[in-house]
Amino acid sequence: MFTTSYDCTKTLTEVENAICHVDTLAHLDVELNAVYKSLLFKLTGPEREALREEQRKWLAARDKSCAIYRGWVSCLSDYYERRFHELRARA
Numbered sequence: 001m002f003t004t005s006y007d008c009t010k011t012l013t014e015v016e017n018a019i020c021h022v023d024t025l026a027h028l029d030v031e032l033n034a035v036y037k038s039l040l041f042k043l044t045g046p047e048r049e050a051l052r053e054e055q056r057k058w059l060a061a062r063d064k065s066c067a068i069y070r071g072w073v074s075c076l077s078d079y080y081e082r083r084f085h086e087l088r089a090r091a
Helices: 014-020 023-042 045-065 072-090
Strands: none
Touching (some): 014 045, 014 072, 045 072
């Protein structure tokens, strides 16, 4: 298992579990979490809660769109890269 932004020893979704076992995806997860937390730290009140809700929706969409199937690693990599760039542009 690789280091991620969450505890890989706990009960996880199928996608989260897969991320724990693929080095490139685990690395993207850690990077995205750092950018997300940095942006979250800069926001207050409603903006902060809006970003949290946006992230929850992004995670749900990631899990739905990139269910474990042929090509799921590429799907997840693309999802993380797009979100990383979205958050970085706002930071």
